[in-house]
Amino acid sequence: MSAPNPLPTYVYKILPSAPPKPLPDVLPLSDLDANDGFIHLSTASQVPGTCGRFFADATELWLLKIRLQTLENGTGEVRWEAAGNSGVFAHLYGGKFGAEEVDESLKV
Template identity: 60%
Template sequence: MAAPYPLPTYLFKILPSAPPSPLPERLPLSDLDRNDGYIHLSTSEQTPSTLDKFFADATEIWLLRIKYEVLAKGIDGDGSEGKGEVKWEAAGRGVFAHLYGGDLGKGNVDCILRVEKKGTWAESMEFNVGVVE
């Protein structure tokens, strides 16, 4: 499937709870990611609707912000090169980034964002994002 144009600057991994601090080289996979065989990622435009669909009842979430160019180069969670491949694949309501064969961790996560839900997720993403690391 074709990647969006222009390519996003960042991709986001949504977490229902705070990741370990400090961030390890490799975060454990969610049950969904393990079962599907890849890490689910969203662009900034996709994140609010993904939150509405899968995290509607949550009052806060955590986002791992990852530079797209870092994942596209195959930089793994431990910072090593040549691991992982981003594939853009159709999923329900759009084309989403999926990371195959790689991990997320301190070597490729740009920062951690805490988002408290106030109003809609779209409003919360716009006005209520706190950088943690």
């Protein structure tokens, strides 16, 4: 499947607990990201569905707001891939992100 058109300005990394303060230069991979070989990201419109599907038991979540262009200009490769019937999601392969790439950390 192809990337959304137009591309979103931001993508989000969902965390089940607060990120470290201050944010490190490189955030550690989640177990899921390490096992899958890429970093799972969601667009703003995908965040509610992703939270409901994978984090339904969480009482709080954290969203890391990341400018997509920052990731695309980095060391990794952003691929837009289908995830079942849920649509096309951004996956970051071979890249990393941390304090420099995260524009905002939001508790939800």
